[in-house]
Amino acid sequence: MLAFIIRRALQSIGVLLAVGIIAFAMFRFAGDPVNQIVSIDTPAAEREQVRRSLGLDDPVPLQFARYVSRALTGEFGVSYQFRQPVADLLGERMPATLELAICATVFSLVFGILMGVFSALKRESFLAKVFQTVSLIGISLPTFLIGILLIYLFSVSLGWLPSYGRGDTVRLGWWTTGLLTWTGLQALIMPSVTLGLFQMTLIMRLVRAEMLEVLRTDYIRFARARGIRTRAIHFGHALKNTLVPVITIVGLQFGSVIAFAIITETVFQWPGMGLLFVQAVQNVDIPIMAAYLMLVALIFVTINLVVDILYTVVDPRLRATIRQPA
C-alpha cells in the first residue's frame, strides 16, 4: 500500500517535472526575455548587463534548476504586460475562478443527478426524451455559443441578469468573494450554468446508465421482494450505489472545469485566471502562460493522485491487484 502511494507520488512528480521543462522552455526560448525588459534603443552593453543580471548566460540546466526552485517558492517572474509579479496577478484572480468552478460543479451535480435519476426511472416519458435531446445539444454546442445565447436571453432581451463581471465582492482576508452580495450572486448564475452545462450532461448520462444497471441487479429485486417502498429502493439503495462513479468523475473533471473556465470567463468578462491567460496568449506574455500551465498541471496532478489513493483506500479489491502486479 505504502509502496503504491510512493510510486504513484513519484510518477506525479515526474509529470510535474516534464511540465516544468516545457514551461521553462517557453519562458526561456520563445522570445528573448531581454527584449521584453529593455527598450529598442538600449545599447548592446546595457543589454549584456541585463542578460547577465537575469542569469541568462549560465548553463541551461542551471537556469532550469533556478527556475524550478523559484517556482517552488511561488515566484514565476514578472508579467510583460502588467510589470507585476505573475504570482500576485494569479493570486489576485484565483478566488474568482475557484468560486466559478465550484458553483458550476455544484450546479452540474444537482441538476445532473436529478435529471439522470428521472430519465432512468421514467425512461419512456416525454420529459426524459427532452433531457436526452438537451444533453446531446449540450455536448455538441460550443461553450461560448451557449454563453452568448444566455446573455442574449437574460441580459439583452429580459434584462434580468448582468452580462459581465463579478458584481460587488466582499474581501475576506486575501480572498474576495461574490457569494455574499446580491449582485455578486446574480453575476454568478449565467457563468456557472454555462461552465457547468457540459459536466451536467456528462453526470446525467452517467447517472442514468448506472441507475439502469443497478436497478437490474439481484439485490434490488430482493429489496422489492422484501416489500420495501419503491422510493426507499430508488433513493436509498440504487442511487447510493451510482454515486461512487459520479463522485470520481466530478473529482477528476474539476481540473477540466478550471481549464474550460478560460472560455466562460472570456464570454462573461469574468476577472479570473482564465481571462488573464487568454489575454496573456494574445499579447504573448510568456511568464503568465508558463505559470498558468504549471498551476493547472499542479491542480490536475494533485486531483488525480488523491483520487487514485482514495480509490485504493476505499476499494479493497484494487489493493489486492496492486500487491500482485500482473
Next chain:
Amino acid sequence: MTEGIQAAPVPGAPTAASKAEPATLSWVGRFFDSDVWASFRRSKLTMTAAFVTLLFFVLAIAAGLISPQNPFDPAQLELLNSRLPPLWEAEGQRPYLLGTDEQGRDILSAVLYGLRISLLVGFMGVAFSALLGITLGLVAGYVGGAVDTLIMRVADVQLTFPAILIALLVDGVVKSALGGSLDAGTMLSVLVFSIGLSFWVQYARTVRGSVMVEKNKDYVAAARLIGLPAPVIMVRHVLPNVLGPVLVIATINLALAIITEATLSFLGSGMPETMPSLGTLIRIGNNYLFSGEWWIVAFPGIALAVLVLAINLLGDWLRDALNPRLR
C-alpha cells in the same frame, strides 16, 4: 450514451439491402450491399445529418459562386448598407438576405466564406493529428520497448490536459516564436498545427493497441520472413488492418477540431478579421449583441451549431455501425 442519439428503427421501411442487389465485386457495389449501408438507411436522423453535412460541404466549396458578394473585397462593400437587418424585417434590403454587419458586409456571404475556412482548418487539423497519431502509434506498437514507453508516456501526460488548453498554449508559443503580427495564411497554418498537436493522442493509443494485436499474426510473420523492411510491413500490411477505428475517431474529431478552431478564433487567438472563420464572425457579432443587431452573431452561430451537431450525429452512428459488438 448513444441510445438517445440513434433514432428508433422504422419498421417496414424499405432498405437497400432488402432489394438484394446482384452480387458485384466492385467496391461500390459491396458498399451498398453492406450492413453499414443498411444501418444508415434505417436511421432517418443519420440520413438527415449526412444530408446536412454534405450540404454544408457543397456550400463551403461553392461559396465563391453562390454568395451575392465577396465579403473580403473592400471594393464591394458600401458603408451605406451597414447594419441592415435580415430581409424579412421591415428595414431589410435586397440582396442582403441575412442582413449586413458594421462594414456593410453581407452576412450570408460572410457565413459561406467563414464556413469554408472553418471546414478547411477542421479537415487539415484532423488530417495532421491523424497523420501524427497514426505514425507514432504504428511505431510505438510495432517497435515497442523504450520507444513505445517514451511515446506513450508523452501521450499520458498530454491526455491529462484538455485539448483547448494545449491548443491555446501551442498557438501562443508559435506566435511568439514567429514574432509580431501574422498574416491570415500563416495564422491558418498555426491553427492547423496547434489543433493537430492537441488531438493526436487518441489516434496513437488506438493504433498502438491494434498494432500490438496485429503484429503477432501470421501474415506479419510471413512478410518478415520474405525479408520486407519494417517500414514497408508497417505501412503496407499492418496499417490497412488498423484503420477502421481511426475513421470513427477522425469523424468525431472533425467536430471537435471545428469547435476548437471556432473557440480559438472566438478567444481572439485564431483567424484574423481579414479572413474570418465562423468563430471570428461570432466574435465580431458578439460586440453588437447589446445594440440590437442580433443577426450579426446569430447566423454564424447557427451555422456552426448545426454543422457540429450534424457531424457529431454522423460520428456517433459510424461508431455504432462499425462496432461488431453492437450488431
